[in-house]
Amino acid sequence: MLWKCKSWKGRWLCVLLMVIVLPILAAQKIGDPYKILGIHRRASLPEIRKAYRQLAKEWHPDKNEDPNAESRFVEIKQAYELLLDTERRQAYDLYGITNEDDHMYKQRHDYSQYARFSNDPFDYFGTHFRTQDQDITLFHKLSITARHFENNILEKSVHTPALVLFYTDWCFDCVRSATAWRRLVEALQPLGVTLATVHAGHEANLARRIGVHGVPCLTLILDKQVYLYKESLSSLPKILDFIRWKFPYKQISHLTDRNVDVFVSDFEDNKVKALIFEERQVIRLRYLITAFHYRDRVSFAFVDISAQNTQKVTARYKIQRSMDTMVLLKEDSVEPAATVSTTEIPSQTLRQLIEANQMLTLPRLSSQSVLDSVCPVEWRAARRRLCCVLVARERAHAQSLAQLRALARRAPERLKYAYVYAHAQPDFVDALANGSGIDISTLEHRIVVIWRREATRIQYEWLNETWPTCSQCRPDELEEGAARGEEAVRYHERLNETKRALEQLVKRLLKPNEVVAYETRVKELVDEAVKGPLWRAVWRLCEWAERALSALRTQHALSALSVLATVALVLAAGYFMAYLIRVEEESVQRQKEERRRQNGTKRNNNDQQSEMRLHELRAEKYNGLVRLLKPGCRTIVLLVDGQSRVQLLSKFHKIVWPYRKNKTLLFAYLCVDRHVEWFRRVLQLSLGGGELRVNARNCVGTVLALNPHRKYFCIYHAKHPECAKPHKRMSRMTVSLGGRAADPEAGAFIGFTTDPDSSDDDRYDPPLLLQENLLDGLGNWLDRLFEGSTHRYYVNYWPDMTTK
Known part of the structure; x- marks a missing residue:
């Protein structure tokens, strides 16, 4: 259709x-x-x-x-x-x-319907259950979503600490901790701490990302870092100590009569100084939270009134001992900028007082936030706000800043004064120089009047006169009404002319219809307080060391010292035992040397130290050396008789000495004249069960590498085909022994048996070998053994070894 x-x-x-x-x-x-x-x-x-x-x-x-x-x-x-x-x-x-x-999207949980029956007069549940329901409803009333946590709690934690409790329904531990949570809310909320709860069942992703493994779980969010509190919520002092410990270390300096002058006179950090006076050794948590909130603008210090070394600074600012006092100081100010004194200063009063005095009289443009506060954006020409900025070098002349500070105290509402270091903010200064076509080398002690129409676009105009300085003038000649020399008189004349020119320029630019000469775009200012990664790492190490030293002076010192003492005791006991063993070994060695000297025998350099043992393979040790050996281990066995035992064992010991540190190898010898039947049985099993007539005398010098777990062995003999191979007669020898294996080496044990049916022409006459030459090729054979290139003879089981 x-x-x-x-x-x-x-x-x-x-x-x-x-x-x-x-x-x-x-x-x-x-x-x-x-x-x-x-x-x-x-x-x-x-x-x-x-x-x-x-x-x-x-x-x-x-x-x-x-x-x-x-x-x-x-x-x-x-x-x-x-x-x-x-x-x-x-x-x-x-x-x-x-x-x-x-x-x-998935349906988000509605937290607004919680506790809708909490004030129901017809509630028929018992008083016990209603009390618990009213307690746990506080969790529901403070519940937040994951989005609120990330967008508000986490972002605002840079200045405002937050405590977030994770809970679930039907959690009896959560019900028991509801009263403690209520006390925590009543204690910390007036201090400026954000308190909230998160339902771990509804916000499972958030709980898993933070690392919550059980409920109830209390977390502290501070400066975008999440810290888990792993103890019970019943102890409020422990929670407060946990919060206090996580604040930045040395955020508040401790002042005495010695260091007070250094603190109140150093304004190079571009911060207002705040002194907290209390009659106690540790600063209150409310002042610590306030100091954390304004740490970018105000530098805080704590003075213990009850200490003996703070009497002068207490008398200097006329502090009463029974009161908590906060004094705000600005640069070149004889009297404090603001003072408040009461029994416990409320957090709201602290913040109001600091908000009104959080900037210096003549601040330095040290970061973008300072620029936004001193020179706010105003796009309307009728209400334009101007900012007079002095371009100076580091440690600028104090007299120039003092004269400019005097103008800043009398400045109207829409005019602010500041200064900037050219070396610390090169992009900002370069943008001003390039936009006006002025050589950057001539900008020192020049004043620019700025109007910020947008965040990145400013209009500005330079003062033609350079701000005057007098390096040869004495400090007393710069004061008003003082007797001055000729150089000081000329300096004051130039200074008055520059001030008049600046006042005329500012008065003209404050008019709505006046056009500003230059315009440019600027980048964000560099934060001069930010430290490099290397410096932050060093600072972190120093902070950990100082925290450890300070912890030793607290109530945790006993537990820490006990742990350190235990570790030291264990190390000392271990060192003492090692020392005793070393002394005993040295004593044994000295006794051996002494007995050797008494016997008049010289120590043979060829005699190896008894670091490697050669075991005799007999029935008593058969299980330990063969049958019960661990997987991956092998036993190297030398076959000897009574005549060749001493000579062959000495040479065998020298050859296998380099392998003494191999934990998977055991070395042994077998008296073949007593256990020739076991050796014949092993050869018979490897050849498939054929009859063998083994001559015990011809077996002397044979070396067997037994792998008990895999049930195979490798064989060495000076006349064995792997050592001296007569390849043209290999197959005939195999047939003569009754072997039918495809490998021509299988069963070719030369001299172990004879075939009477074979003719004299086919019989192989091996070369004559002396007893001392039987192990000459053992070293090379061991190399091929460990490379895996020797032939392996497999057996179904290891035969028993009888005792004779």
Whole structure:
């Protein structure tokens, strides 16, 4: 069935449907969010937020006159919302889904319906169960999702610590810890700590990623690091000690009368100084949390009023002993910038006081956050905010900064003063020089007036006069009303002229219709407080060492010392036992040498030390050397008789001496005149059961390499084919022994048996060998044995060895 739109009503209906359907389809598909924001696929949440802020300011319809600015702004916002949601971002990375249909995603758990019956007057459950239900409902009221955890808790932990408890339903341990959790919330929430709970059953991926192995599990999130608390929740002091231990080490300096002057006079770190006075040895947790929150702006120090070495600094700032006091200090300030004193200073009061005094009078542009605070972005010309920046070198002249600081104290609301080090921020200074065409070498002690219209685009204008300095002037000549020399008079004249020129320039640029001379784009400022990886590693090692030393002075010192003492005792006992064994060995060696000298015999250099034992293979040792030997081990056996025993064993000992340290080898000898029947039985089993007539005298000098586990052996004899091979008679000798094997070497034990039926022409006469030459080729044969190139003779079982 075809729908033909020939009438004018049909055409208008088609147009109406297209107008309705196309925007819906376009709204459901927003394109690639990574390309829209201009970021890579592995971008972190801070990078996503940064890209969104820049693009949103650039394409905001109120700022951008492009006709497509509104649609572009909506597209940027949709892409940002998609990537900010971890589940939607994962769905897009895996399946390319960009719309927000409910059927595309799993149903998220609704935490708003918890505790809906907690105030029910008709609750028919007992009082015991209702109390437990009211306790555990606190878990449900504070429950958060994985997205909230990643986007808020984790990101804000850079300045605000958080405690997150993982729990589940029908968890009796969770019910028992509900009261402790309530006390923890009441104690830490007023101090500025974020407390939340996560249902481990509903947010299983988050619990698995963090490493939660059981519930209830308390975690501390601090500076984007997650720390698991592995003890019981019943002890509140232990939890507070755990939190205190995880804060950055030496975040708060301890001041005494010796180091107070160094601390309050060093403002090179570009931070306001805050002194906390308490009549106790350890700073309160509320002040520690506040110091962590403002550590980028304020440098905190702690003063113990009760100590004997802090009397001068306490009298210097007129501190009352029964009060907690916080004093804020700025540079070149005789009086404190702010002071608060009470029994326990509330966290809210601390934050309000620090917020109002968190910047120095003349701050240095040492990071992007300082630039945003001193010179905020203002795109409207009628409300433009200016920032006068002095370009200086490191350790700039104190007199120049002091004069500029005096102007900063009298500056109007829309004008701020600051300075920047040219060597520390080269990209920023180069952008200002290139945008105005000024030689960068002439920028020292020049003042630039900046107006930030956008985050990366600024308009600026240089002060024509260079800020004057006087290196030959004495400090007393720079004060107002003091007697001055000729050089100091000229310096003050130039300084007054420069101040007037700067005031005229600022007054002109504050007018809404005034055009600023230059414009350029700048990169983000380098954070001068960030240390390199090597320095961070050294600092971490020093921190661990100092933490260990400080722990020895606390209540944990006894347990730590006991562990160290135990380890030292074990090491000392081991060393003492080794020393006794070494002394005993030396004593035995001295006794042997003494007996040898008394007997008048010289030590033979050819006699080897008794580091290797040669076992006699007999019935008593047969199981240990053959049958019960471990897999992978072999026994090397030399066949001797009573006449050749001493001579052959001495030579055999020398040949196998290099292999003495091989743990898989055992060395033995067999008296063939007593156990020739066992040897004949082994040969018979390897040849398939044929009859053999073995001459015991001809077996002397034979070496067997037995592999008991694999049930095979390799054989060495000076007349064996593997050692001296008469290849042309090999097959005849095999036939004469009754062998039918395909290997011509199988069973060819020369001299072990004779065949009376063979003719004299076919009989092989072996060369004559002396007894001392029987083992001449054993070294080469051992090399081939360990290479695996010798022939293997397999047996079904190892025959018994009888005792005669």
